[in-house]
Amino acid sequence: MKISIVCPLYNASKYIEELNSNILNQDRDGIDELEVVYILTKSKDNSKELLEKNKLNYIEIDSKDFSHSLTRENSGKKLKCDILVFISQDIIMKDNKWLINLVNPIMSGEVQATFSKQICKIENIEKYTREKNYPEESRIVSKEDIDKMGLLTFFYSDASSAVKKSVYDELKAYDNKDLIINEDMYFAHKLILAGYKIKYCSDSQIYHSHDFKLKELYKRYFDTGVFFKDNRKFKEYNSNESGLALAKYVFKRAREEKNTKVLFDILPNFGARFIGKTLGEHYNKLPKTFVINSSSAPYYWNRKNTKN
Known part of the structure; x- marks a missing residue:
């Protein structure tokens, strides 16, 4: 079982080394091969130097070519793996079970896509919205849940998500659309309507904190x-x-x-x-x-x- 992790980066020098260390320290029980691919949008800090210093696998793109959907789509479709994992640069894995708990439901065939529980470490409004949106109990949603759950059926976050690669390819990811936000919801909608299932994995936990003005x-x-x-x-x-x-x-x-x-x-x-x-x-x-x-x-x- 091969897992490929894709992580877009921009002005990410304060994240790179800790993030990569957290990934390498993950429990890999049942994972035969793990690769991490960083997609670096040309930055104003020393992100590129850090990637090279640590001999990390990265692709550099121009800022005009970055797209929340197309950057993920173009990189993801080129990878040869069983499960594709997307993360954002500013997450911190809570423990070394983050990855295995995220991909296990896909490996077992229980579902075709998953996403992690997000926790905010700052004592602000986001702390409570995260509590509401990412509850203690895991859940699985499918097409049968649309009448009951409505739009919430397609709640899905690629700040930390995984998808079966064959399904990702079959559904053609984001249909070559340039989406500036909610690309994860767009894909989740396609996946659910195609008859597949998504699991919210409350035991795959990350810290993901913002303090927006x-x-x-x-x-x-x-x-x-x-x-x-x-x-x-x-x-x-x-x-x-x-x-x-x-x-x-x-x-x-x-x-x-x-x-x-x-x-x-x-x-x-x-x-x-x-x-x-x-x-x-x-x-x-x-x-x-x-x-x-x-x-x-x-x-x-x-x-x-x-x-x-």
Whole structure:
């Protein structure tokens, strides 16, 4: 059984050595061969020097060629392996069982794709949203769960995920589309509709922490809004986990832990999410001044008159 791990990098000098060490220290019971491929977008720090110093396997691409979907698709389809694992540069594996617990359900034939539990180490709103989105119990979803779970059926994160390589190739990954966000949800939707199963593995655990400023949240959710506008098929599904329900959960947990900072942050934080997503869903009707605040403004502006 051969496992290939693909990890995109950008200005990643503070992550590379610890990340690679964590990978090499993983339990490999049942894994015959493990390869790690780093995809380095030309960076302003010494990421390239560190990769070469540690003799790590990497491919360098220009910043204009990076795409959340196409970079993964182009690298993944070239690899010859049984299971393809995608990770992001800023994760920290909680223990040496992360990898084997992630790939075991695929190796056994239980499912065709998996993703890990994410834990936030910062005492902020993300700590509680991670609790809500990544519960203690594992679960398996399939096409039969769509009526009950709606959009949540396709919840899937390639910050730490695995997929059977033959299925990945069969489904043609992201259909050669340049997706700026939610490429993992896009693929999960294809996988589920094709009759395959996804397992959320709560015993495969990573630390993945962010502390977004309001402007960064706005940009992120503007991107998300554009994704849903450009991929209208997701509008067909019920969203059982509303933003309001998530905000209520955060409020409840913050009160329990007397986290005053989070209590004061809830309104502006979820407000930025709501405004960003709403404007993103109408980006081609917006004055340029709104779009320019997005992280990929030229991308949106060039597509303003595109029919969807």
